[in-house]
Structure formats: structure tokens, C-alpha cells
Amino acid sequence: MKLIKLKPTTNGSRHQIKIDKSLLVKNTKIFKNLRKMHKGANGRSTNTGHITSLHKGGGNKKLYRILNFDNAKKKFRSCRNYL
Numbered sequence: 001m002k003l004i005k006l007k008p009t010t011n012g013s014r015h016q017i018k019i020d021k022s023l024l025v026k027n028t029k030i031f032k033n034l035r036k037m038h039k040g041a042n043g044r045s046t047n048t049g050h051i052t053s054l055h056k057g058g059g060n061k062k063l064y065r066i067l068n069f070d071n072a073k074k075k076f077r078s079c080r081n082y083l
Contacts, residue, residue, distance in 0.1 A: 038062040 002020040043056025
């Protein structure tokens with residue numbers, strides 16, 4: 001891990017040091033593939049698309065992580081057999 005000294009733009013950041021954690025994970029594509037976009041209705045009806053509730057649009061994009069609970073249960077079951 002590498003230490004990064006911040007530029008002293010303010011008095012509070014004058015003596016701050018950050019830790020570079022990019023070396024901890026070698027392949028970030030594994031984690032990025034497990035995320036999917038969640039497209040909301042934004043206050044619109046599902047059939048016609050007309051606005052049904054006001055002031056519901058906008059906001060940040062939401063990424064949801066896909067979890068495989070079946071695989072986790074199998075791993076837990078195999079670990080339990082060893083006990």
C-alpha cells in the first residue's frame with residue numbers, strides 16, 4: 001500500500017495522508033459484472049407511461065449487486081460437514 005500526501009489547499013488537509021488501496025484488488029471487472037442498473041418508474045404508470053404521482057423524477061442512478069445465495073448456502077453446507 002502506498003501513502004499519498006495531499007496538497008495543502010486548506011489548513012485541515014495540510015498534514016493529511018491517504019492510503020492508496022488500488023493494489024489490494026487485482027481484477028475489478030469481477031465486481032463490476034455483478035452490478036445491474038435498477039430502472040425505476042419515476043412516478044409513471046407501467047401501462048401508459050403517464051405521470052401518476054408528482055415530484056418523483058430525477059435522482060441518482062442506482063446500481064444493485066447480484067448475490068447468489070444458493071452458492072453461499074452450498075459453501076456453508078460443505079464447511080459444516082467438516083465440523
